Amino acid sequence: xxxxxxxxxxxxxxxxxxxxxxxxxxxxxxxxxxxxxxxxxxxxxxxxxxxxxxxxxxxxxxxxxxxxxxxxxxxxxxxxxxxxxxxxxxxxxxxxxxxxxxxxxxxxxxxxxxxxxxxxxxxxxxxxxxxxxxxxxxxxxxxxxxxxxxxxxxxxxxxxxxxxxxxxxxxxxxxxxxxxxxxxxxxxxxxxxxxxxxxxxxxxxxxxxxxxxxxxxxxxxxxxxxxxxxxxxxxxxxxxxxxxxxxxxxxxxxxxxxxxxxxxxxxxxxxxxxxxxxxxxxxxxxxxxxxxxxxxxxxxxxxxxxxxxxxxxxxxxxxxxxxxxxxxxxxxxxxxxxxxxxxxxxxxxxxxxxxxxxxxxxxxxxxxxxxxxxxxxxxxxxxxxxxxxxxxxxxxxxxxxxxxxxxxxxxxxxxxxxxxxxxxxxxxxxxxxxxxxxxxxxxxxxxxxxxxxxxxxxxxxxxxxxxxxxxxxxxxxxxxxxxxxxxxxxxxxxxxxxxxxxxxxxxxxxxxxxxxxxx
Amino acid sequence: xxxxxxxxxxxxxxxxxxxxxxxxxxxxxxxxxxxxxxxxxxxxxxxxxxxxxxxxxxxxxxxxxxxxxxxxxxxxxxxxxxxxxxxxxxxxxxxxxxxxxxxxxxxxxxxxxxxxxxxxxxxxxxxxxxxxxxxxxxxxxxxxxxxxxxxx
Numbered sequence: 007x008x009x010x011x012x013x014x015x016x017x018x019x020x021x022x023x024x025x026x027x028x029x030x031x032x033x034x035x036x037x038x039x040x041x042x043x044x045x046x047x048x049x050x051x052x053x054x055x056x057x058x059x060x061x062x063x064x065x066x067x068x069x070x071x072x073x074x075x076x077x078x079x080x081x082x083x084x085x086x087x088x089x090x091x092x093x094x095x096x097x098x099x100x101x102x103x104x105x106x107x108x109x110x111x112x113x114x115x116x117x118x119x120x121x122x123x124x125x126x127x128x129x130x131x132x133x134x135x136x137x138x139x140x141x142x143x144x145x146x147x148x149x150x151x152x153x154x155x156x157x158x159x160x161x162x163x164x165x166x167x168x169x170x171x172x173x174x175x176x177x178x179x180x181x182x183x184x185x186x187x188x189x190x191x192x193x194x195x196x197x198x199x200x201x202x203x204x205x206x207x208x209x210x211x212x213x214x215x216x217x218x219x220x221x222x223x224x225x226x227x228x229x230x231x232x233x234x235x236x237x238x239x240x241x242x243x244x245x246x247x248x249x250x251x252x253x254x255x256x257x258x259x260x261x262x263x264x265x266x267x268x269x270x271x272x273x274x275x276x277x278x279x280x281x282x283x284x285x286x287x288x289x290x291x292x293x294x295x296x297x298x299x300x301x302x303x304x305x306x307x308x309x310x311x312x313x314x315x316x317x318x319x320x321x322x323x324x325x326x327x328x329x330x331x332x333x334x335x336x337x338x339x340x341x342x343x344x345x346x347x348x349x350x351x352x353x354x355x356x357x358x359x360x361x362x363x364x365x366x367x368x369x370x371x372x373x374x375x376x377x378x379x380x381x382x383x384x385x386x387x388x389x390x391x392x393x394x395x396x397x398x399x400x401x402x403x404x405x406x407x408x409x410x411x412x413x414x415x416x417x418x419x420x421x422x423x424x425x426x427x428x429x430x431x432x433x434x435x436x437x438x439x440x441x442x443x444x445x446x447x448x449x450x451x452x453x454x455x456x457x458x459x460x461x462x463x464x465x466x467x468x469x470x471x472x473x474x475x476x477x478x479x480x481x482x483x484x485x486x487x488x489x490x491x492x493x494x495x496x497x498x499x500x501x502x503x504x505x506x507x508x509x510x511x512x513x514x515x516x517x518x519x520x521x522x523x524x525x
Numbered sequence: 526x527x528x529x530x531x532x533x534x535x536x537x538x539x540x541x542x543x544x545x546x547x548x549x550x551x552x553x554x555x556x557x558x559x560x561x562x563x564x565x566x567x568x569x570x571x572x573x574x575x576x577x578x579x580x581x582x583x584x585x586x587x588x589x590x591x592x593x594x595x596x597x598x599x600x601x602x603x604x605x606x607x608x609x610x611x612x613x614x615x616x617x618x619x620x621x622x623x624x625x626x627x628x629x630x631x632x633x634x635x636x637x638x639x640x641x642x643x644x645x646x647x648x649x650x651x652x653x654x655x656x657x658x659x660x661x662x663x664x665x666x667x668x669x670x671x672x673x674x675x676x677x
Contacts, residue, residue, distance in 0.1 A: 059667070062667065173586075175579065175582055175583055175586055176537070176583065178579060179541050179576065179579045179580075179583065182572055182575055182576050182579065183544070183576070185568075185572055186544075186548055186569070186572050186573075186576070189568060189569055189572070193555075193565040195565070196564070196565045198555050198556075198565040200551075200555060200565055200569065201548075201551060201569070224609060224610075224613070227605075227609050227636075228601075228602075228605065228606045228609055228610075229599065231602055231605030231606070231608075231609065231639050231640060232602045232604070232605050232639070232640060232641050233599060233602065397640075398637065398640035398642060398643060398647075399637075399647070399651060401609075401636065401639075401640075402612075402632075402633045402634070402636035402637035402639075402651055402655075403633060403651065403654070403655060403658075405609060405612050405613065405632060405633070405636040406629060406632050406633045406636070406655045406658070406659070408613075409612075409613055409616040409628070409632050410629070410659065410663050410669070413616075413620065413669070413671070414663065414667060414669050417669075417670050417671075419617055419620050419621075422613065422616060422617055422620075423617060425613065426610055426613040426614065429609075429610070429613075430610070433601075433606075436597060437597055437601070438534075438536060438537040438540065438597065439534070439537060439597035440537065456563075456568045459563070459568070460563045463560055463561065463563060464561070464562075467561055468559060468560040468561030468562075469560075470560065497586075
């Protein structure tokens with residue numbers, strides 16, 4: 007298997023380096039880096055905005071670009087946290103804790119340098135993992151019947167809802183709501199119109215772009231308008247400041263390794279994303295350290311470990327998505343949604359049916375990460391300047407893109423109307439302390455889930471026990487129960503202790519600028 | 526951020542339960558079928574019941590905010606919200622009465638006015654940039670089937 011893996015990878019490089027795909031990848035990582043640097047514009051919003059535009063692109067290019075945005079944003083996000091103490095994205099909140107003190111000590115450039123090194127290292131590890139693990143997973147998954155797929159999807163849905171931000175209960179509610187929204191439209195089996203409220207436009211279902219842009223674009227803008235703190239950057243960062251000293255490297259490199267391992271483990275578990283990975287690795291680093299009091303004052307391990315962890319987790323996130331077709335979080339759900347629109351069925355057969363896509367994507371990860379290092383090291387000054395663009399210029403252009411983008415999908419004004427309706431609904435949800443990201447998970451998986459459920463029950467002649475009889479399915483169901491059990495346990499224990507027990511201290515008061523993301 | 530009013534989970538739970546009840550009712554109307562042959566109403570009915578249950582759990586589960594409820598507690602910025610929603614509304618109209626250029630300009634400018642620190646020059650410049658992107662990217666590159674100027 008190793009031999010074929012390598013030859014497939016080489017083929018993947020050929021695909022990724024084809025000039026059109028290379029440009030798409032480049033566009034993706036640049037946009038991602040920009041989005042990552044700017045506070046107020048989330049990765050989810052950016053991917054949603056570009057989603058309709060990818061419908062006319064070849065599928066390989068589309069996936070390369072959207073993925074590039076995702077991991078590109080991780081590079082940019084650290085810049086904001088370190089230099090300004092502003093976590094632009096939840097995954098980089100931890101980086102503020104030690105990154106900003108380093109800036110204050112004049113070592114901001116070093117922190118950035120270590121970030122880039124750790125990021126590249128973590129990402130590379132994640133990529134290698136994907137190369138070996140994904141085909142293995144596919145091999146196993148091809149043996150799955152509808153009952154197993156159903157249970158796995160259930161596990162994925164539960165994991166995505168309970169491990170994401172906020173209350174697990176509300177997370178599950180959001181996922182269920184997403185499943186519901188996925189039902190709207192004509193039922194393929196019977197031709198019945200479900201929940202279309204008499205609107206012919208809804209017969210094909212709710213448009214993914216409208217939902218995504220409404221929840222993560224419009225709702226976010228309504229929430230953040232006039233709410234973003236203006237950014238003041240009083241310093242210059244030069245490329246030569248970025249090279250870390252020997253002493254720094256000696257402390258940072260082991261931390262990098264540890265962070266990478268933790269990130270990869272988190273990536274394997276569906277539902278845990280870069281944010282959780284970063285928190286866990288920071289906490290672990292602090293606990294392992296011989297001088298934990300240095301953390302919070304500019305300990306370089308506190309920057310190296312979470313960053314490596316975040317990046318390996320981001321690359322690893324693609325594994326269950328590409329090999330099993332089960333998205334781990336909202337971003338992956340969007341990516342899968344984009345593939346479905348292109349007529350590509352996600353699932354274990356993807357690697358065999360579309361090897362170009364799969365291996366081209368993996369190859370592009372490396373190319374993309376190298377591009378990002380090139381972008382971030384010599385051009386660090388530019389990113390710092392972009393940081394300073396006022397939000398009031400960004401969000402109107404974003405609204406413009408939302409309107410035109412959704413309209414461009416199907417030339418259907420109704421769908422732009424859907425977007426604004428979802429924007430309002432999304433805002434209401436946020437005010438009620440729901441986090442809408444899991445809705446996308448449910449929405450994208452819903453139709454497949456119902457389909458497989460129906461098939462499983464048909465094959466078992468209406469008997470529910472088929473889900474427990476199959477050992478694989480039973481394992482997934484058991485894991486799901488375990489997840490719920492853990493949540494209940496934590497809840498009960500929290501009630502008894504009477505307070506919240508958290509791993510990490512409160513992130514500096516930039517809380518208002520944290521944009522809604524997936525986990 | 527302290528001192529902000531905690532969002533009322535009763536409303537959240539009630540809303541969830543309501544949506545669940547409506548969905549279950551709707552599902553019931555479309556033939557549920559049986560376990561062997563799932564009807565179109567099966568899945569919606571099941572989901573509706575689950576939502577109903579979740580709604581009740583949310584209400585019962587009210588406890589001290591464990592995560593910073595700041596996102597939920599920040600009050601609505603009315604001007605911003607109206608401008609954003611209004612901008613999209615204007616777009617809906619201008620697709621038919623106006624065309625690509627006026628739509629691009631109006632949508633961007635109205636949305637930009639949502640920011641309290643918006644000033645005439647910056648806002649208008651933003652509108653012009655939007656028209657530029659609209660014409661360049663959407664009209665020429667993507668060939669969006671929206672005429673530059675149209676009426677009715």
